[in-house]
Amino acid sequence: CGIFGVVGVQDAASFIALGLHALQHRGQEAGGIVTHDPQLGFNSARRFGYVRDNFTSSDIIESLPGPIGIGHVRYSTAGSKGQTAIRDVQPFFGEFAMGGAAIAHNGNITNANALRRELIERGSIFQSSSDSECIIHLMARSLQRNIPERMEDALRRVEGAFSVVAMTRTKLIGVRDPLGVRPLVLGKIGDGWCLASETCALDIIGAEFLREIEPGEMVVINADTGVESHFPFRPQPSKFCIFEHVYFSRPDSILGGRSVYETREAIGRELAKESPVEADLVCPVPDSGTPAAIGYSLESGIPYAMGIIRNQYMGRTFIEPTEQIRNMGVRLKLNVNRALIEGKRVILVDDSVVRGTTSRKIKEMILDAGAKEVHFRIASPPTAWPCFYGVDTPQREKLLAATMTEDEMTKHLAVDSLRFISLDGLYRAVGESQGRNKDCPQYCDACFSGEYPVTPADMVEQGFKM
Ligand code: 5GP
Ligand code: SF4
Ligand code: MG
Structure with a gap:
């Protein structure tokens, strides 16, 4: 909110x-x-x-x-x-x-x-x-x-x-x-x-x-x-929410003395260092993947292109509360820029994989448009745990990363490769040069690590296992 x-x-x-x-x-x-x-x-x-x-x-x-x-x-x-x-x-x-x-x-x-x-x-x-x-x-x-x-x-x-x-x-x-x-x-x-x-x-x-x-x-x-x-x-x-840096805040805001845009660009650079791949184009999944895609392109030297165009009159899909509306949302919101994609090896940069439904549909759209290869690069670690502190994530069973390894997710999404930024890489990108302090993490990262800084008492009462 x-x-x-x-x-x-x-x-x-x-x-x-x-x-x-x-x-x-x-x-x-x-x-x-x-x-x-x-x-x-x-x-x-x-x-x-x-x-x-x-x-x-x-x-x-x-x-x-x-x-x-x-x-x-x-x-x-x-x-x-x-x-x-x-x-x-x-x-x-x-x-x-x-x-x-x-x-x-x-x-x-x-x-x-x-x-x-x-x-x-x-x-x-x-x-x-x-x-x-x-x-x-x-x-x-x-x-x-x-x-x-x-x-x-x-x-x-x-x-x-x-x-x-x-x-x-x-x-x-x-x-x-x-x-x-x-x-x-x-x-x-x-x-x-x-x-x-x-x-x-x-x-x-x-x-x-x-x-x-x-x-x-x-x-x-x-x-x-x-x-x-x-x-x-x-x-x-x-324990500031690290996901505010990745996705939730606007890129023109300043958080913890840092420009959110610059943080996201740094995340993209880290991703390019951690998970390079040979390709012709780096394309963001707009808008949430855009600054990270720019960072990936700058670091790798692979040209940046707007291979997916977003209809500006749709809201953020995930904010719609029902799954049915969310499923329709992807097509209403995103379209492939066919002229750029055809015959190309494409790196797609997105902020997160949650249920995997968006990623799957985007991959299909990109392949339909004639892409030769599709490589996903994700600006956050695998989302394996629900957030109980104000970000709407689905139940654990619906999170792709809760039930699958990275290899299984790659097969499930049927992409040529899929890599997530490491938790340490994310911490470096938000300005923690030493990475994540395991004994006392500098941020809340529970949706990635499962380490909840506050016991979600109501959820535990309802049977949630930490
Ligand atoms: P997926 O297809 O994995 O469910 O959705 C991933 C994409 O949609 C990302 O681009 C992310 O911005 C957005 N997204 C979809 N659903 C959610 C959600 O429940 N929580 C969050 N944080 N992002 C979501
Ligand atoms: Fe942010 Fe923590 Fe919620 Fe993840 S679990 S979205 S890091 S508050
Ligand atoms: Mg998105």
Whole structure:
């Protein structure tokens, strides 16, 4: 998901709409905005679909008045069951002691089922099926004297991955979980401040990128008094999601002081060093494979070409929640550029192999177009484990790499060769020159290594074997 918040501007809603539009790649199912105006109180709007279709008219912006607000773009993750209901669309708002609060959450709470059971037993009335709603109820029950302290209280009970943007009537709050699994950045806009999942959302509104919120940090921002910072959790070694670098973030964002684009290009260079092959062309599977393909081409000296053309009017296929839609998606989205491919030995670079359905169809399309050889090079290690921290991966049985070796996958996809970047190579590409520290990995890489930095309690309860 993508989250955004702003305080100390005129018409917060228009800034939020723009910020969410820049974060649309993080969630395309639905979006929502909550604002507060001193005279008119809290207002909210939640809609299915794209930000540009829902939050750009002057009617909707005028219905969300005030100098402070937050917003969310949603895509459903591991915990959610099928189609999103409008009641599951964030931000969540709750009125309780001291005027209430609204929150927007990116990540996934791994003990949400247990918390929900306990809260319901004690009388909480849930409005949605979302894991994130637990935070509001925990805040409402807290005995602390102010909302930021109630939020600290609530978040200390929550396990898993959370970057949160929240608001009271006058304060904008930003928090990252102690591992810092999901990103969150702080920006300055005129006399105001903003918080966003990624720096690309600061660029669009002309805000200055000040810094990342630290893992385990809570910032409380007041338009008049500025930014206060606390560290309410027990400090732990950070575990930023390495897959944000590979796929999830936008290539024009800055993560951990590094350009995501440059990281992806470096991944492609590592791949070319680790798994060279003789060929005529390097083609990306667009758009997610593009920077890595450019890196592969630069390192290998094999010409780069756009052998597959993407229809720009389709979203990211994997973000569609049902398998049926996803299967159709490949053809709706990608087409082979026959004139370039015919008679050529082609290296295809993609970011990941998950179920293998995309890769299989792309290979068929490339062969139909007359390619002589097809070599897959993948910018991440084999995805063998599901993510429980906010990226939508299928159950373990559906992951190709969970049941097959690299050789078996090569046969299954019927390609001339298939190679994945090594875990160490990936760490080098994200800037860890010594590679992965086995005793304490510098990132979360659970979907590749099976080493989960937080026990996914709800899943273990449902029989998941780590
Ligand atoms: P596959 O055919 O292996 O399921 O899909 C791989 C391709 O689709 C990659 O290009 C990747 O960007 C995207 N993709 C498809 N499904 C998923 C998914 O469930 N999770 C992630 N992270 N990426 C996916
Ligand atoms: Fe990111 Fe993978 Fe960890 Fe999920 S399991 S947070 S996708 S690295
Ligand atoms: Mg892709």
